[in-house]
Amino acid sequence: MIVGLFISIPVFAIVIYLFAGTGEMWSHIVKNFLFDYIKNSLFLILGTGILCFLFGTSTAWIVCNYEFPFCKYIEWLLFLPLAIPSYIVAYAYVGMLGNGGSLMLFLQSLGFSIQKIEMMNIFGLIWVMSCSLYPYVYAGTRAMFKSFPKSIRESSQLLGVSNRRYFFSVALPLASPAIIGGLFLVFMEVLNDYGAAKYYGINTFTTGIFRTWTALEDLQSAIYLSAILVILVLAINGLVHWQRGKKSYALKLNKSQQNQKQRKKLKGFKKLGYLSVIAVPILFGFILPVAQLLYWAFLTYEKMLNAELFWIALQSFGVALTAAFFIIITALSLIYFSRWNHLNGFHFFKKISTIGYVLPGAIIGIGIIRSSQSIIDFFSNNFSLSIGYLFYGSSIVLIYAYVFRFLAVSFNPLEANSLKLGKNLSESSYLLGISKIKTLFKIELPLLKNTLISAFLLVFIDTLKELPLTLILKPYNLQTLAVKAYEYADDERVAEAALPALVLIFVIILLMIFLNFWDKESANLEE
Amino acid sequence: MKILEIENLSKSYDGKKFALKDCSFSLEAGNICAVVGESGSGKSTLLRLISGLERPNSGFIKIEGKTVSDDNQIIPPQERNTGFVFQDYALFPHLTVEQNIAFGLKNNKKERVRELLELIKMEGYENSYPSQLSGGQEQRVAIARTLALKPNLLLLDEPFSNLDSNLKTELRQEIRQIVKQIGMSMIFITHDLLDAIDISDEIIFLKEGEMLQHSSISEFSNNIQSEEVRNIISDLKSNANRILEMVN
Numbered sequence: 001m002i003v004g005l006f007i008s009i010p011v012f013a014i015v016i017y018l019f020a021g022t023g024e025m026w027s028h029i030v031k032n033f034l035f036d037y038i039k040n041s042l043f044l045i046l047g048t049g050i051l052c053f054l055f056g057t058s059t060a061w062i063v064c065n066y067e068f069p070f071c072k073y074i075e076w077l078l079f080l081p082l083a084i085p086s087y088i089v090a091y092a093y094v095g096m097l098g099n100g101g102s103l104m105l106f107l108q109s110l111g112f113s114i115q116k117i118e119m120m121n122i123f124g125l126i127w128v129m130s131c132s133l134y135p136y137v138y139a140g141t142r143a144m145f146k147s148f149p150k151s152i153r154e155s156s157q158l159l160g161v162s163n164r165r166y167f168f169s170v171a172l173p174l175a176s177p178a179i180i181g182g183l184f185l186v187f188m189e190v191l192n193d194y195g196a197a198k199y200y201g202i203n204t205f206t207t208g209i210f211r212t213w214t215a216l217e218d219l220q221s222a223i224y225l226s227a228i229l230v231i232l233v234l235a236i237n238g239l240v241h242w243q244r245g246k247k248s249y250a251l252k253l254n255k256s257q258q259n260q261k262q263r264k265k266l267k268g269f270k271k272l273g274y275l276s277v278i279a280v281p282i283l284f285g286f287i288l289p290v291a292q293l294l295y296w297a298f299l300t301y302e303k304m305l306n307a308e309l310f311w312i313a314l315q316s317f318g319v320a321l322t323a324a325f326f327i328i329i330t331a332l333s334l335i336y337f338s339r340w341n342h343l344n345g346f347h348f349f350k351k352i353s354t355i356g357y358v359l360p361g362a363i364i365g366i367g368i369i370r371s372s373q374s375i376i377d378f379f380s381n382n383f384s385l386s387i388g389y390l391f392y393g394s395s396i397v398l399i400y401a402y403v404f405r406f407l408a409v410s411f412n413p414l415e416a417n418s419l420k421l422g423k424n425l426s427e428s429s430y431l432l433g434i435s436k437i438k439t440l441f442k443i444e445l446p447l448l449k450n451t452l453i454s455a456f457l458l459v460f461i462d463t464l465k466e467l468p469l470t471l472i473l474k475p476y477n478l479q480t481l482a483v484k485a486y487e488y489a490d491d492e493r494v495a496e497a498a499l500p501a502l503v504l505i506f507v508i509i510l511l512m513i514f515l516n517f518w519d520k521e522s523a524n525l526e527e
Numbered sequence: 528m529k530i531l532e533i534e535n536l537s538k539s540y541d542g543k544k545f546a547l548k549d550c551s552f553s554l555e556a557g558n559i560c561a562v563v564g565e566s567g568s569g570k571s572t573l574l575r576l577i578s579g580l581e582r583p584n585s586g587f588i589k590i591e592g593k594t595v596s597d598d599n600q601i602i603p604p605q606e607r608n609t610g611f612v613f614q615d616y617a618l619f620p621h622l623t624v625e626q627n628i629a630f631g632l633k634n635n636k637k638e639r640v641r642e643l644l645e646l647i648k649m650e651g652y653e654n655s656y657p658s659q660l661s662g663g664q665e666q667r668v669a670i671a672r673t674l675a676l677k678p679n680l681l682l683l684d685e686p687f688s689n690l691d692s693n694l695k696t697e698l699r700q701e702i703r704q705i706v707k708q709i710g711m712s713m714i715f716i717t718h719d720l721l722d723a724i725d726i727s728d729e730i731i732f733l734k735e736g737e738m739l740q741h742s743s744i745s746e747f748s749n750n751i752q753s754e755e756v757r758n759i760i761s762d763l764k765s766n767a768n769r770i771l772e773m774v775n
Contacts (some may be wrong), residue, residue, distance in 0.1 A: 151617035154580055159631030159676065160605035169630075173621045 007330065007353035007404055010367030014226055017370050023221030029212060036203045037225070041232070043122060044129065044197075044204060045187050051130030052186045055281045056137025057179060061167065062274050064145040067263040074278060075142075076516070079135050081285030083508040085465045085482060086132040087195025088501045091489045092289035093119045093128055094199075095296065102295055103288070120200045128196055131285035133189050137182035144178035145171065176243075184240040191233065192360040194468035195486050205229040206468060209362040213369075213472075223370060226363040233358055290505065296498035304499040313503050316480040319395060320463040323402035327459045328452065330403055331411040335418055336444075340436055357408035361401075365472030368401050398473045405469055406462050410455035417451040418444065450518070457515050461508050529592070530556040530680055530712040531577065536586035538572050546572040548736045550586070554729065556679075559706060559713045561723030561744075564733035564759065570716040573733070574682045577714070578611045579604035591679060610673030614685040616665045618657040618672070625653040628672045643671040646705060663694045670702065674709070681706065683715035687722050699726045720760060732756045 063075045081089075096103040097117040107114055118124065148171070156166045172179075197204045205225060213222040266274055297304075334350060356364060372391045379385040391397050421444070429439040445452070467482045474483065481504040488497035531554040538547045547569040554560050562570045575581040577588060579595065579602060587597035590609065595602040604611075618627050628643055629636040644650050647667040657665055666686060673681065686702070687695045703726040706713045717723055723730050723744070730747050732739040732755075739759070740752045751757050 149615060149617065151613040151615055152619070154604075155611070155613060155617040155672075156630075157580075158578065158604050158609075158611050159672070161631060170619055170621075174619075 007356075007407065009371050010364050010401075010404055011352055011355060011359075013367040013371035013374075014223055014230065014363065017220070017223050018227050020220060022224055023212075023218040025212065025216045025218040026221045026224060029208075029216075029221055029225070033203060033208055034225075034228075037205045037208045038228075040122060040202055041191060041204045041229075044126060044190050044202070045236075047123070047126035048129045048133065048186060048190050049183050051126065052134040052137045053179065053183060055130060055134035056182060057141050057172070057175070058277050059134075059281060060138050060142035060145055060175075061171070062278055064142060065263060066274060067265045068271060068275060071263075074282070077282050077286070078138055078278070079512065080509065081132045081281065082135045083505050083512060084132055084286065084289055084501075085195070085467065085504070086129050086189070086193055087199065087467060087489075088293070088485060088497070088505070089132045089285070089289045090119075090125070090128045090196035090199050091485075091494050091497055091501075092292040093124065095292045095494060096288060102292060122200075122202050125196060125200045125202050127284075128200075129186075129190055129193065131281060133186045134281055134285065136185040136189070137179060140178035140182040141175050144175040148174065180240055180243050184236065187236055188233070188358050188360070191229065192362075192468065194362060194471070195489075199489060205232070206360050206362045209366060210468070210472075213366065219366070219370060222366050226366050229360060229363055233360070237358055290502075293498045293502050293505070296495040297502055300495050300498060304496055309499060309503070312479045312481055312484050312500065315478060316464060316482070316504075317507075319398065319402075319478070319480060320460045322395075323399050323406070323463045324456050324459040326399055327403050327406055327410050328414075328456055330407060331414050331455070332445075334407075334411065335415050336436075336440060339418075353404070354408040354411050356404040357406065359405075361405060361466065361469035362472065364401055364405055365469050368397060368404075368473065372397060392475060395475060395478055398470065398475070398478070401469050401473050402463050402466070405466070406459050409462055410459050413451050413455050414448065417448055421447055453518060454515060457511050457518075461511055464504060464508065528556045529553045530558075530590065531714075532589040532592075533577070534587050536573075536576060536588065537584050538569075538576055538581060539584055545736045547576065547583075547733075550733075550736075550738045552731060552738065552741045554680075554712055554714065556712055557707075557710055558728040559703065559715070559726055560729040560731060561727040562714060562716050562731045562733060563718065563720060563723050565718065567735070568733040569736040570733055571684055572736075574611070574684055574714065574716060577680075578609050578682055579607050580611070608678050609680045609682055610676065610678035612666070612669045612673055612681070612683045612686060614688060616657075616669035618665055618669055620657050623654050623656055624649070624660070624668050627657070627668055628675055630672060631676050639675055643675055646674070646708075647671045648701075661694075662689050663698055666690070666698065667701075670705070674705075679711050681711055681713040683713065685716050685718070687717065687719065695722070696725075702726065732759055734759060 059078050063071060063078065068074075095101055097119050098104070099116045101116060104114060104116055119128070152170065152174075153166065156170055161169070191205065193204070194206045194210060197207050198210070205228070209222050209225050209229070212218050212225055334353065338350065376388050376391060379387050425443055425447070426439050429443050430436070434442070464480075465482060467486055470480055470483050471486070474480070481500040485497040485501040485504070488494065488500070533553065534551050536547060536550040537545055539545045550569075550573065562573060564570050572581065576583050576596070577590075582601055583596055585598065588595050590607055594600070595607050619630065622630065624644075625640050628640045632639055640653070641650075644653065647670065649664060649667055649671075652660070652664070652668075657668070660668065666689075670681075670683075683702075687699065690698060699722060702713075715722075715727075727744050729741065730744050731741045734755055740747065740756050742750060742752075751760070
């Protein structure tokens with residue numbers, strides 16, 4: 001209960017401080033910015049949602065149903081845009097398509113008279129976000145399409161139903177829970193984004209919260225903006241749960257049937273068309289941005305490849321490792337303490353403490369800053385103790401924020417797998433006179449080893465990429481690769497952002513490969 | 528008149544081992560035929576070849592006198608006038624009973640669905656979803672969906688394997704009644720000899736892809752053509768003695 005309560009502080013802080021009245025700048029914000037924040041955020045969600053749906057479902061459908069050259073590798077390549085944070089894709093696009101951009105120069109050398117393609121507007125941002133976030137839809141939809149029993153497809157065929165009708169009337173509705181789940185993650189990432197929107201000059205809720213707090217120096221109004229954003233997030237969350245609840249279908253899955261799915265061979269124009277559909281997101285979401293970053297890295301490596309970059313990378317990994325360690329410990333504590341003690345009301349705290357994943361980083365940052373300030377004031381007023389340095393001079397607050405933000409990423413799979421293991425093994429151990437702690441270390445944790453490693457890596461990757469929360473809460477003496485790349489781009493030294501960004505991408509890709517390999521090994525072992 | 532003629536039908540999935548080898552038989556129109564055999568004997572392969580879901584390596588299949596599969600041509604499943612009910616029923620879980628039955632229909636949907644619901648005795652279930660039905664009801668809906676297209680040959684893959692014994696007995700008779708009422712033919716797979724004896728007119732024994740025996744149900748126990756069939760019969764079920772007593 002204490003762990004749950006402690007983790008939930010940022011949410012309660014925002015709720016409590018809402019009653020402290022509006023900030024000085026609130027009327028100015030309402031008059032000049034609020035409509036823009038709402039309009040742009042909703043338009044971004046809608047546009048990115050539509051494109052991610054198109055990219056994610058079309059590519060998932062093609063890789064699950066058709067055979068083409070290198071299909072096994074392409075199936076995997078489609079995940080790679082997830083390795084590049086969207087703000088880095090945003091910088092790369094301006095470098096490619098802006099005035100004198102590398103792609104523009106290339107096109108001009110081929111005789112095209114095009115000078116630039118304007119990306120720094122809301123449509124450009126939608127394109128960038130979609131190219132980097134569609135894998136959230138692709139991943140779930142692909143898994144769903146793969147899980148369909150062969151008989152579903154064959155019975156449609158026997159009933160004389162065309163491929164097109166099968167896709168729209170059967171496959172798409174059946175995959176809708178996965179599609180909606182993926183879109184929800186996309187929406188949350190769009191609302192969480194700070195770097196790309198700020199760089200493209202688009203006023204969204206998240207950039208608004210930052211501006212209100214840093215430029216206008218009005219924390220109370222930032223809390224009000226956060227509260228409106230929380231309402232928007234909760235509304236989307238409610239809508240998604242309602243839709244998924246309505247559309248959760250129990251397919252009679254037959255494992256032996258799933259693996260027998262015959263993929264059709266593609267030929268002629270159809271092959272060309274389908275390969276183009278797959279090539280678009282890979283090309284625009286991964287190959288072109290990475291090529292641009294490599295080009296920049298080539299231009300700047302003499303200046304940038306130095307001990308400082310190495311040191312920043314080390315700090316980044318150190319913070320991510322520490323955060324991942326505490327996140328796993330917190331998740332395990334929540335799962336096992338609650339199981340051992342059968343607490344009433346625990347479910348509520350569990351929900352609240354794992355809500356961080358659906359809350360944009362800026363909100364969590366504001367919630368933590370506000371509650372930290374209250375704690376500092378409390379100790380100062382009552383005990384004449386100055387503890388500010390503990391909050392602002394160390395990484396404690398940042399690690400705590402990561403725990404809150406990413407707890408759900410490890411908690412959900414760990415809880416699901418510990419439930420799957422059941423109570424029998426643990427209870428047998430208790431009956432043999434073994435203590436709960438010893439049972440945890442000797443029986444339960446070894447059985448959860450694979451899930452623990454996967455959850456650890458996922459949290460590590462998320463922490464490594466994180467930007468808005470790190471920007472708000474990092475101590476002055478700490479630098480991360482994500483923040484460094486952002487700072488260079490923000491200073492109009494975008495080419496110099498390439499190396500830290502590439503190091504980040506390279507490490508994430510390595511971890512994704514390892515995760516993929518590990519998951520396959522675990523699945524084989526389970527079988 | 529023959530509804531189905533099969534000659535030297537063979538199928539190998541990996542090019543080495545035959546799932547079905549040189550299978551030949553024919554089925555009289557209006558008859559019900561049970562295909563009996565152990566797992567891996569080629570029962571499902573035979574049904575999938577007849578329906579057109581698989582392509583044979585050699586041999587030919589004629590349905591109602593028309594060649595649907597030989598070395599030169601293969602008619603797609605939807606043009607063979609056959610219906611196929613899968614072991615897991617393959618009902619679309621997001622569609623209601625009415626929408627499932629009408630899925631393959633192009634016109635007169637309402638009327639045809641009403642007729643079929645009456646035939647399978649499930650009036651009033653139009654708006655139910657598959658998840659709200661019992662196993663027996665799901666199977667009846669799957670059969671109705673297949674019957675909607677008025678096939679002349681109905682193929683059922685292990686139709687009774689997921690049902691408890693009481694429901695099984697009831698459904699066997701219901702299916703026989705429906706098939707005879709419509710006047711179509713049916714081939715079904717089973718590994719339970721009781722299913723075969725209870726409702727079929729003909730029986731086929733398969734082992735490791737080879738057809739061991741094809742005879743009428745009334746003759747087969749008096750005319751067991753190989754030791755292997757005798758072994759299958761004694762191996763198939765723990766109640767084999769009871770079955771033979773019934774037959775004799």
